[in-house]
Amino acid sequence: MRPTLSDVAKMAGVSVATASRALSNPDLVADSTRRAVRDAAESCGYKVNLVARSLRIQRTNTLLVLQPCIDNAFYPALLRSIEETSLAYGYSVMVGFTDKSEKHREAYADLMSNGRVDGVIVIDGGAGVDGITGPKPEVPAVQVLDLVYGGAVPAVRVDDQQVADIAVSHLASLGHRRIAHISGPEQSIPAMERKRGFLAAMARLGLAVDDDLVKPGDNRRQGAAEAMKHFLSLPKPPTAVFAASDCMGCAAMDVCRDRGISVPGEISFVGADDTADGACAYPALTTVHVPHSAIGARAAEALIGLIRGQGGVPHDTVMPVELKLRASHAPSRTAVAA
DSSP states (O other): OOOOHHHHHHHHTSOHHHHHHHHHOGGGSOHHHHHHHHHHHHHHTOOOOHHHHHHHHTOOOEEEEEESOSSSTTHHHHHHHHHHHHHHTTOEEEEEEOSSOHHHHHHHHHHHHTTOSSEEEEOOTTSOTHHHHTTSOSSOEEEESOOTTGGGSOEEEEOHHHHHHHHHHHHHHTTOOSEEEEEOOTTOHHHHHHHHHHHHHHHHTTOOOOGGGEEEOTTOHHHHHHHHHHHHHSSSOOSEEEESSHHHHHHHHHHHHHTTOOTTTTOEEEEEEOOHHHHTSSSOOEEEEOOHHHHHHHHHHHHHHHHTTOSOOOSEEEEOOEEEOOSSOOOOOSOOOO
C-alpha cells in the first residue's frame, strides 16, 4: 500500500496540514519542521502527486530557463544551480536554447503564453530573447546577468564594469601600462559593459588606449585568436591583455604559446567569469570570479517567490565578484617584439 500524507505527518509528529505545507510551500514552515517532514517522506517513500497538485492550485510546478546555447562553459554551473534550487522547492526545470531556429523560439513563446510553465528565468547572452517575449514575459520572470528588459523585470546580475575595473587595476598594479582588451559581442549587454568598464578604468588610471588595443573576440576562440594576432603585429604590442571571457583569454594565450612568447614572462593575461576553460589552461588563467552557482540559486528563489506572491523579492540583486589569482600574470617587462 502506498504511503499517504497522513503517514508522513504521523512519522514527523505534525498535523496533516503542516506536513502538506512543508512539502508544497516549505518557506512557510520552520526549518526544523521542514526537515522532519522531508525526512519522514523519504523514509516511508511518500511521493507528492504533482499532477493532482497542479490541477488543484492551477500551476504546472515547472519553470522555463531560456539561455542562448549549451556549448559555452559559462552556463553549466549556472543551470545546475537553478535546477537544484528549483527541485528543492518542488519545481521541475525545462530548458530552452534561444540561439536556434525561429521554430524553436516560437515554441518557447508558446509555452509561456499558454500557461504551460509557471515562470521563466531569462539568460539572454545577446540572443535577442526579447524578440520572442516582447518587452516583458507573460509569466513571472527573472532576468539573469543581461538586463534585456531593463527595470521591467527583476534581475540577478553582477556589475560588469566592476569586473573590468578589477582586472585592469590588477594589471596596472603590476606595472603594466599598455593593456589591451578583447571584447565580447556587441549585442551582449554584459560584454559592452565590460568594454565600458575597461575604458573607464584605463582613463581613471591615466593609461592611454588607442583603437588598436581594443578588438572584438565575440566570445569565440577564433575571434580572440585573430584579435591577439593583431595585437602582436603592432609596432608596440601590449604587455598585458584583459579578455572579457576566460574562453577568449585562453585562445589568446594559445597564440602566444604557438609563437614562442612566454606567458606571463613577456605578456600577462586576465580573463573573466572563472569557468573551466581558465582553470584547465596552461598557464592557469587569472580571472575575475563570477559566482555562477550563487546567481543561479538566487534567481530560482526570486522567481519562485514571485510565483507564490511573496513580498520582499528584491528587484535588482547585484552579486559580488572577486579576483582569482592563478599563473597567467606577472610584473611588467619590456614590450613583446612583434
